[in-house]
Amino acid sequence: MGSKALLSLRDLRLEHPRAGVLLDGVSLTLERGQILGVVGESGSGKSLTGLSVLGLHPAGRLTGTMMFDGQDLTHFTAREWQGFRGRRAAMIFQDPMSAFLPVRRIGAQIEEQIRLHLPLSRREARARVVSLLGRMGVPSPERTAERYPHELSGGLRQRAMIAMALSCDPELLIADEPTTALDVTVQAQILVLLREIGARDASVMLITHDMGVVAQSCTHVAVLYAGVVIESGPVEAILKTPLHPYTQALLRAIPPLSGPRPDRLPVIEGAPPAPNARPSGCVFAPRCASVEARCQMRPVFRSRGNHQVACVLYA
Amino acid sequence: MKGFLSRLGQMLLVLFGISVLVFAVFFATPGSDPSARIAGRGASPEVVARVRHAYGFDRALPVRYLTMMDHLFISRNLTSYVNHGQNVVEEVFDAAPVTLSLVAFAAIFWVAGALVFGLLGAAWQGSLLDRLISILALVGLSMPVFWLGEMVNLVSQSRFHETWLFRWVPPLGYVPFTTDPVSWAKGLILPAMTLSVAFIGLYSRVLRTDLLTAMQDDSLRTARAKGAGPWRLWFAHALRLSGLSALSLFGLDFAQLLGGGALLTEVVFALPGVGHLTYQGLSTLDLPLIMATVLYAAFFVVIANALIDGLYRLLDPRIGRGSHGQ
Known part of the structure; x- marks a missing residue:
């Protein structure tokens, strides 16, 4: 909101000819300097939202608007996308092993991105690679740049991936489950690194299914359910006073850290609707405890305090 | 070591x-x-x-x-049982350069053809062009090489020899490179093309499939996210990833041809190569000749395999260095 918004998605929909409606109204805003957590379960469309921002979503009918710093990304041509990807917005992926080309050295792959976007000589690009790797906390960056992806540990690979994403000083960094494929101690290090980046280098969109990750590293959060953003706002507000019944149920399902351990955690009955069988009303209505007649209509996504929520309870 | x-x-x-x-x-x-x-x-x-x-x-x-x-x-003085006094070791060594020239020429055509058709088919997957290429590949694959060779001879040697298109075609046979490089090349172009047709058909199919598989790879998604354009995606990334399986196939076929697998082409175009020699040995049941050609062929298959393995190691660092790293 306001003029500071770097990225603002309004009612983004993606319809795939075979799979059905993959995104069904994604609205979110990312301001400069924020770390926005995009949370949701598998199939809720969180990765797809990230890919759409880079124009890498699967073929299908995309409607709605994606404003990035005043430009509408939905009208980009192939050439404009090429200049945009990696330069103004970059992405890091879940599994840094498969995300790198296995047959080329790490340094060469980072160099490739730099030389695609910046008018640097090979030597200058290499110097930049080494300093980037160093900044990402990679030990002996010169030597690591000469390594192949399979020769590095998972944590180092992810650091190299982040170095590559930041190599052209993008304004937006989209991190698609960057810690899921890593072990716990490395996860924590990578999250610290992402937090630093969010504070210093670029705005971050952190896609995750882990509320713990959100609580640790994000400033804001958007909750996705079945291709719809149902609630968004600052992290503390959402965690303390979730408004949407889905967010409430989700947070209730986290085991308490103190006190007696419950025998069973509360669960949300049922399963999310498949993309080709989404309800026309509120997408959560079939599983919602406080469902009522008004839920037959799709609730509007509106502000309430510092939250935004799509639920008839707050209309 | x-x-x-x-x-x-x-x-x-x-x-x-x-x-x-x-x-x-x-x-x-x-x-x-x-x-x-x-x-x-x-x-x-x-x-x-x-x-x-x-x-x-x-x-x-x-x-x-x-x-x-x-x-x-x-x-090294093994003599033939049939042509008395004929040293078969010498014969094989005389025939080897002929086969080597033919197969090397054919390999150039077939690698170039497979790259062009494979990339075109993959880049325009499902289009009319792709379907046309796949039909042509099937035709090329199923055309017997001896028949194609005879047709080429018929057209280029007699029927249309006097037209501008085939006037340059020399009579059948082989001219050594050391005698006259130009005639050497001229004499090999049509036989090599004939030999490569089936291979172009096969390899362009294999390459197309491999390229399309590579395009689905996570690393290609990364390349797109980096801002790589279509040329870079196809050539620097997809081809680099998918060339490996085609390479091992190529090594086997190349060695097999060097070892005498080009027999039919050599006979049709009257090239005195190793295949020709094998054919001769088999038809007269001349054991020394058969022994010499078969061992020669085996030698090449083994050598080529070793070379391809080395090249593979060079192109795919994941192989053979498992001991260090993680």
Whole structure:
């Protein structure tokens, strides 16, 4: 909101000819300097939202608007996308092993991105690679740049991936489950690194299914359910006073850290609707405890305090 | 170094196995008594016996095997049973450059053709062009090479020889490179093209599929996210990833052709290559000649495999360096 918004998605929909409606109204805003957590379960469309921002979503009918710093990304041509990807917005992926080309050295792959976007000589690009790797906390960056992806540990690979994403000083960094494929101690290090980046280098969109990750590293959060953003706002507000019944149920399902351990955690009955069988009303209505007649209509996504929520309870 | 030695050991083992097999098959096949054939039709038993003794066929099999290997590899004076006095080692070495030239030419055509058609088919997947290429590939694959060769000869040597298109085509046969490089190249272009047609068909299909698989790879998604354009995606990323399986296939086919697999092409175009020689040896059941050509072929297959393995290691760093790293 306001003029500071770097990225603002309004009612983004993606319809795939075979799979059905993959995104069904994604609205979110990312301001400069924020770390926005995009949370949701598998199939809720969180990765797809990230890919759409880079124009890498699967073929299908995309409607709605994606404003990035005043430009509408939905009208980009192939050439404009090429200049945009990696330069103004970059992405890091879940599994840094498969995300790198296995047959080329790490340094060469980072160099490739730099030389695609910046008018640097090979030597200058290499110097930049080494300093980037160093900044990402990679030990002996010169030597690591000469390594192949399979020769590095998972944590180092992810650091190299982040170095590559930041190599052209993008304004937006989209991190698609960057810690899921890593072990716990490395996860924590990578999250610290992402937090630093969010504070210093670029705005971050952190896609995750882990509320713990959100609580640790994000400033804001958007909750996705079945291709719809149902609630968004600052992290503390959402965690303390979730408004949407889905967010409430989700947070209730986290085991308490103190006190007696419950025998069973509360669960949300049922399963999310498949993309080709989404309800026309509120997408959560079939599983919602406080469902009522008004839920037959799709609730509007509106502000309430510092939250935004799509639920008839707050209309 | 250790790898090289074990390779060498493997190679010797393979060559030994093949030579024993060929030798055993030759002498253990009923009705294939070489002395009777060498003595000629209707020779008296005394003559046959004399021939048998003269050629040493009355000695024990292992002794005969060792003698033959000695003549083949050490004294290198193994002579044909059919054309008396003809040194088969020399014959094979004379024929080898012909086959090598033909196959090298063909490999250029087939790699270039496979790259062009494979990339076109993959980049325009499902289009009319893609379907046209796949039909052409099928036609190329299923056309017998000897028939195609005869057709090429018919068109280029007699029917349309006087037109501007085929005036340059020299008469059938082989001119050594050292005699005249231009005639050498001219004489090989059409045979090599003929030989490569089926391979272009096969390899363009394989490459197209591999490229499309590579395009689905996570690393190609990363390349897109980096801002790589379509040319870079296809050539620097997809081709680099998918070239590996085509390469191992190429190594096998190339070696097989060098070892005499181009027999039909050589016969049709009257090129005195190794295939031609094998054909000759087989039709007269001339054991020394067969032995020499078969071992020569095996040698090339083993060598080519070793080379391809080395190249593979170079292109895919994940192979053979498993000991360090993680």
